[in-house]
Amino acid sequence: MAISVTLPMTKEATTSLRAGDSVLLSGTIYTARDAAHQRLHEMMQAGETLPFDLDGASIYYVGPSPAQPGMAVGSAGPTTSSRCDKYTPDMLDAGLRVMLGKGKRSDAVKQAVVRNSAVYLAATGGAGAMLARCIKDAEIVAFPEFGTEAVRKLTIENFPAVVILDIHGGDYYETARQSYLKTAES
Amino acid sequence: MxxxxxxxxxxxxxxxxxxxxTVLPEDVKTRIYDSRKTEPWSTAQDILDVIIENFETNGPIPxxxxxxxxxxxxxxxxxxxxxxxxxxxxxxxxxxxxxxxxxxxxxxxxxxxxxxxxxxxxxxxxxxxxxxxxxxxxxxxxxGFGSENMSRIAMLKPADGIDGIKKFVLETVENAGPNACPPLTVGVGIGGTFDKAALLAKKALIRDMDAHHPDPFYAQLETELLDNINRLGIGPQGLGGKTTALWLSIETMATHIAGLPCAVNINCHSTRHAKEVL
Structure with a gap:
């Protein structure tokens, strides 16, 4: 059974999630990928105010395709999260709480997840057309010049994801594969 | 003229x-449907169902x-x-x-x-x-570049031989892991020069699935490598399972007496291509 989760998430709410839990996300999440991360990190280092409050925020690593008529966005599945790993520990230390993407993260990110009671979730890569149906509204809040890489404020409803990294140091990529291999051997 | x-x-x-x-080629769809039938791991079955629903219902959405x-x-x-x-x-x-x-x-x-x-x-x-x-x-x-980023090339030596090729292909898929959106399609280019090997690997990705290399020696190697990949346990989206790759194609050409170039071009399950003859 999937657990319904409201975004933004409290620290207490992240505590109850475990690697491997299926979740349905509803609420507000910001899009940011390569170019936006680089710019946001530069702004943080310069002590500038970010275009959205990072404290408690949720980020979705995605660059949507243009919206079809009547839709908030076009195809909008996750991109590979690890390209943002260079910037992520600092962002987690500044309050980022929920990350949504796909693929493995660095050890530094894993440690920052535990340290800050954050959570890393994965959505199904390559299912962008289906996932777009869970995105009800999209508004560009920063860097429109980046095109698809602009920061968008998304309103999502029952967006399916799975917990990969939890605050207890769990990594579902490691445990899921090992569980399968054990059954495959027996 | x-x-x-x-x-x-x-x-x-x-x-x-x-x-x-917007339209996945029929041969790719067939491989995904077949993989769903033989996939024993329930998490992997669920993910393949999502992938199937995505390509069956996307309409004009990419x-x-x-x-x-x-x-x-x-x-x-x-x-x-x-x-x-x-x-x-x-x-x-x-x-x-x-x-x-x-x-x-x-x-x-x-x-x-x-x-x-x-x-x-x-x-x-x-x-x-x-x-x-x-x-x-x-x-x-x-x-797509989620998978392109996980592709690699190696200038192997003649003494590395077929075992060196097998090791490099498996290492590349292992390294790609969940990042490249498995189940993958794997294009392998063997021979030529540094650049030609990469081109062969890319061309291998647009070959029809089920069309093996015409040389039985390489056709057998394609089957063996795919079997080995699907024993890694990475599975759809890297969450475990048998279906790590849908297909593997090898393209080959002549090479120099000193070399054995090998390029591995990784593609995701959304292996997209469309062709027309004018």
């Missing part, structure tokens, strides 16, 4: 870009938001005379039209370090072969 107008090329390329990004760099393969008959302008310009105008009108994502930056989006997904990556005849075959294969 048979004449083909550049406007025909442009219109065809534009149409193929949209088709490739299958994946990463509609890729437009890789355009031209097989130009030597009896063809292209009229009305430049062939490559016609291809790029077609890509811009397809990606703009088809509401596909513009994912190309004009310079690799200064990184400003060109806003129309050009330039295309164009590969041209001059072939006998009076036809022009155009294949558009949009290539």
């Amino acid at each position: 048979r004449e083909i107008q550049v406007s025909t090329v442009t219109d065809t390329v534009a149409r193929l870009c949209v088709q490739a990004c 299958l994946c938001q990463d509609t890729g760099m437009a890789c355009v393969f031209l097989e130009l008959g030597q009896e063809v005379h292209i009229t009305g302008g430049s062939l490559y310009d016609a291809v790029n105008v077609g890509v811009a039209k397809g990606y703009t009108d088809g509401l596909l994502r513009k994912s190309v930056v004009g310079d690799p370090l200064r990184r400003v989006n060109t806003n129309d997904n050009t330039p295309a990556m164009i590969y041209t072969d001059i072939v006998p005849g009076d036809r022009l075959t155009i294949t558009v294969a949009p290539k």
Whole structure:
């Protein structure tokens, strides 16, 4: 059974999630990928105010395709999260709480997840057309010049994801594969 | 000489870009359906169901938001005379039209370090072969970079032999892990020079699935490598399972006495390509 989760998430709410839990996300999440991360990190280092409050925020690593008529966005599945790993520990230390993407993260990110009671979730890569149906509204809040890489404020409803990294140091990529291999051997 | 107008090329390329990004080829669908039937791991079954629902219900919405760099393969008959302008310009105008009108994502930056989006997904990556005849075959294969980033090339030595090839292919897939959106399609290029090996690997990705290498020696190697990959346990989206790769194709050519180049081009389950013959 999937657990319904409201975004933004409290620290207490992240505590109850475990690697491997299926979740349905509803609420507000910001899009940011390569170019936006680089710019946001530069702004943080310069002590500038970010275009959205990072404290408690949720980020979705995605660059949507243009919206079809009547839709908030076009195809909008996750991109590979690890390209943002260079910037992520600092962002987690500044309050980022929920990350949504796909693929493995660095050890530094894993440690920052535990340290800050954050959570890393994965959505199904390559299912962008289906996932777009869970995105009800999209508004560009920063860097429109980046095109698809602009920061968008998304309103999502029952967006399916799975917990990969939890605050207890769990990594579902490691445990899921090992569980399968054990059954495959027996 | 048979004449083909550049406007025909442009219109065809534009149409193929949209088709490739929204309609998964039948051979790829078949491999995904077959994998779902034989996949024993329940998490993997659920993910394959999502992938199937995605390509069965996407309509005009791109299958994946990463509609890729437009890789355009031209097989130009030597009896063809292209009229009305430049062939490559016609291809790029077609890509811009397809990606703009088809509401596909513009994912190309004009310079690799200064990184400003060109806003129309050009330039295309164009590969041209001059072939006998009076036809022009155009294949558009949009290539996403989640998987492209996990591709590798190795200048192996002759003494590394077939075992070196097997080890390098498996290491590359292991390294790709969940990042490249498994179940994968794996293109392997063996031989040639540094650059030709990479091109062979890319061409291997647009070959029909189920069409093995014509040489039984390499056809057998394709089967063995796919079996080995599917014993790694990475599974769909890296969450465990038997279905780590849908297909593996090998392309080969002659090489130097000192070398054994091997390139592995990784593709995701959204292995997209569309072809038309003019």
